[in-house]
Amino acid sequence: MDKSWKMGNGYIRFLVVLKSFLSEFLREFYDERIVDFPPRSPDLTILDYYVFPHLKNTIFKSSRHTVEELMEAI
Template identity: 55%
Template sequence: NYLREFYDDRLISSYTDHIYPSRSPDLTPLDYFLFPTLKNTIFKQPVHTIDDLKERISQECASVSPEVLIRVFENMKRRVNLCINVEGEHFQQLL
């Protein structure tokens, strides 16, 4: 409920109406950018409470600059084109 309240219609989950492609980490910015970034920064120090974790996630998400987001989505275009070029086969080795 916290995520639904905080992100409203921007939440992407298997429990919402938004379509989120399963098992496609090469294509989704959440898998190739956001989750690794959050993991690397949030867990540098031990997390002691759920509230601490929520606060760190919120802070890290808020700190992503528009310039970084532009690069992330440019990268996504590149990944989609690679996926098309290899007809849906693995393409991570081409990145």
């Protein structure tokens, strides 16, 4: 099982905070296993290319006026 931490498109300041948090609170799992991906990494998944845009287009095809209508669309 891969126990690597992967962070893509993240800000450097947040990465420093995240590394600090992981080293302090998850010491048994964290030993410099964070994998840094450059911003806008081509390492994207099918969710990034198809599912999320399709979901967005489906939800916003027509306007929703209540939370219930939005939940029904999702």
